[in-house]
Amino acid sequence: MKDYSCKTLILLCLLAMGGSVFTGCASVTIPSDQYGQPRETIRVVTEMGTDNNPQAKLHLKLANDELENADKLIKQEKKEEAKLSLTRAEADAALALALLKRDEMKSEVDAVQEKLDRLKKQTQELGGNS
Amino acid sequence: MNIRPLLVRSSLVFCAFGLVACATAPAELVEARKAYEEAAAGETATYAPAELKTAEQTLQLAESSFDDEGDSYQTRALAYTTERRVQAASVIADTYKLRQDKAALEKEYFVYSEEARDAAMKQLASTKNQLAESQRYAESTAAELKKQQDALEAQEKDLADKQAKLEAARKAGELTEAQLREQNEAIKQQQDELNKKNEELAAERKAREEAEKRLADAMNRLSEIAKIDTSAKETIITLGGEVVFKTGESALRPSAREKLNQVADVLLENKGKSIQVVGHTDSQGKRDFNQKLSEDRANTVRTYLIERGVASDRITALGKGQDSPVASNDNATGRTENRRVEIIIQNDNKS
Numbered sequence: 001m002k003d004y005s006c007k008t009l010i011l012l013c014l015l016a017m018g019g020s021v022f023t024g025c026a027s028v029t030i031p032s033d034q035y036g037q038p039r040e041t042i043r044v045v046t047e048m049g050t051d052n053n054p055q056a057k058l059h060l061k062l063a064n065d066e067l068e069n070a071d072k073l074i075k076q077e078k079k080e081e082a083k084l085s086l087t088r089a090e091a092d093a094a095l096a097l098a099l100l101k102r103d104e105m106k107s108e109v110d111a112v113q114e115k116l117d118r119l120k121k122q123t124q125e126l127g128g129n130s
Numbered sequence: 131m132n133i134r135p136l137l138v139r140s141s142l143v144f145c146a147f148g149l150v151a152c153a154t155a156p157a158e159l160v161e162a163r164k165a166y167e168e169a170a171a172g173e174t175a176t177y178a179p180a181e182l183k184t185a186e187q188t189l190q191l192a193e194s195s196f197d198d199e200g201d202s203y204q205t206r207a208l209a210y211t212t213e214r215r216v217q218a219a220s221v222i223a224d225t226y227k228l229r230q231d232k233a234a235l236e237k238e239y240f241v242y243s244e245e246a247r248d249a250a251m252k253q254l255a256s257t258k259n260q261l262a263e264s265q266r267y268a269e270s271t272a273a274e275l276k277k278q279q280d281a282l283e284a285q286e287k288d289l290a291d292k293q294a295k296l297e298a299a300r301k302a303g304e305l306t307e308a309q310l311r312e313q314n315e316a317i318k319q320q321q322d323e324l325n326k327k328n329e330e331l332a333a334e335r336k337a338r339e340e341a342e343k344r345l346a347d348a349m350n351r352l353s354e355i356a357k358i359d360t361s362a363k364e365t366i367i368t369l370g371g372e373v374v375f376k377t378g379e380s381a382l383r384p385s386a387r388e389k390l391n392q393v394a395d396v397l398l399e400n401k402g403k404s405i406q407v408v409g410h411t412d413s414q415g416k417r418d419f420n421q422k423l424s425e426d427r428a429n430t431v432r433t434y435l436i437e438r439g440v441a442s443d444r445i446t447a448l449g450k451g452q453d454s455p456v457a458s459n460d461n462a463t464g465r466t467e468n469r470r471v472e473i474i475i476q477n478d479n480k481s
Contacts, residue, residue: 059214084207091214098221105228112235119239123246 030079034086038067041093048100056099063092156201158209159192165216174216177223185215245458259361263477266362271338278331285324293317345399352392364474365400367393371411371427371469380426382434390431393473394438397445404476405445407432412465413452425449431471 042063050057066089073082155163166182166189169175174182192208199205296313352358357368374386382390397405409424409431428447436442457464 081203084204087211088207088214091211091218095214095218095221098218098225102221102225102228105225105232109228109232109235112232112239116235116239116242119242119246123242123249 038089059096162212181219413459421451
């Protein structure tokens with residue numbers, strides 16, 4: 001009776017551990033937004049173009065490399081590591097996007113400054129002709 | 131009981147714990163911490179607080195991972211992500227500041243374009259006035275000359291008629307020789323007077339033309355160094371304060387004398403007209419000081435013009451201090467325009 005109870009107990013523990021392993025493996029899923037977000041950001045950065053910003057170009061490449069790495073890890077069932085790679089990919093892509101947006105704003109500031117300088121010059125010329 | 135294996139196993143466990151506790155943080159985590167600290171102490175915390183907060187949360191995850199697992203793949207990946215997020219937050223802060231710069235420039239452009247439009251409208255009105263004045267002057271001069279010409283022609287015709295009548299009378303034998311001579315003498319005298327009047331008229335016309343030319347030349351020369359605004363009521367010659375005086379002083383610069391000589395030339399061609407010299411300052415400094423400075427400067431210019439021959443009873447001086455600006459005192463360009471001396475010629479004659 002005592003031996004039977006001990007064996008049963010051990011078996012139940014093993015089953016619980018095994019179950020938790022399977023449960024643990026089955027519960028590591030990658031949310032669809034975590035999978036899709038870096039791809040979307042990379043797409044936007046690629047469309048904006050990184051030819052004029054070497055730093056953005058570098059981070060876009062890093063993001064693409066991490067995405068490729070994530071896909072490999074998913075195939076290898078290493079989903080925790082894949083999630084980390086996707087996080088890195090999103091961080092690099094987001095940085096590339098921020099750099100390009102800063103460039104855009106700089107261009108807008110320069111355009112307004114040029115418009116103001118042109119107006120001041122025209123006004124001075126008009127004043128000189130009076 | 132043999133406790134030796136137990137002691138060895140315990141020692142190994144403690145060493146393992148010790149190794150984990152003393153593990154050095156990976157380079158990625160060290161860099162991430164440093165980047166975060168720098169960003170949190172700078173403008174990123176002001177202009178991109180939300181993004182910096184996200185980076186902070188990632189850093190906390192990396193620190194927890196390091197505490198639990200040491201230098202693991204997860205720790206390094208989270209540290210890497212932290213550093214990228216800190217960099218992104220700094221770039222976003224820069225973009226925010228640039229957006230503020232753009233808004234400030236757009237506001238300045240709007241204000242400046244309003245001022246430029248007003249200045250252009252004012253100049254257009256002034257030019258229209260000048261044109262109207264010139265036209266009126268030309269018309270009145272032409273009308274006057276025509277009137278004098280008509281009067282002379284009428285006199286000539288009258289004389290010709292008298293001569294014709296005399297001749298006819300002589301032929302008809304109605305007048306004696308003596309009477310005829312007397313009549314002829316009277317006609318000759320009238321003819322001489324007429325000729326004299328014609329010569330005087332021609333001389334007056336010529337003198338007027340020469341005076342107009344001298345005035346035009348003087349105004350042209352003056353317009354190269356001063357701003358001139360003409361209306362039906364007055365002509366305003368504006369000289370920049372810094373051209374004539376040193377900053378804060380009322381003594382003339384040596385180089386200003388030549389410019390004031392040109393002003394004096396114009397004033398001497400505008401004989402009989404009242405002149406007022408008005409000093410102006412910008413709004414920097416004390417009001418009392420600015421008022422006195424403007425009065426002293428106006429008086430200095432008046433004194434110099436009198437020395438150059440302008441009649442002292444024609445010219446007065448007035449200081450208006452900072453009370454009549456022509457531009458904004460909020461920027462250097464506007465303040466320069468406000469520091470000025472105006473010489474105002476009234477266009478109605480004071481004879």
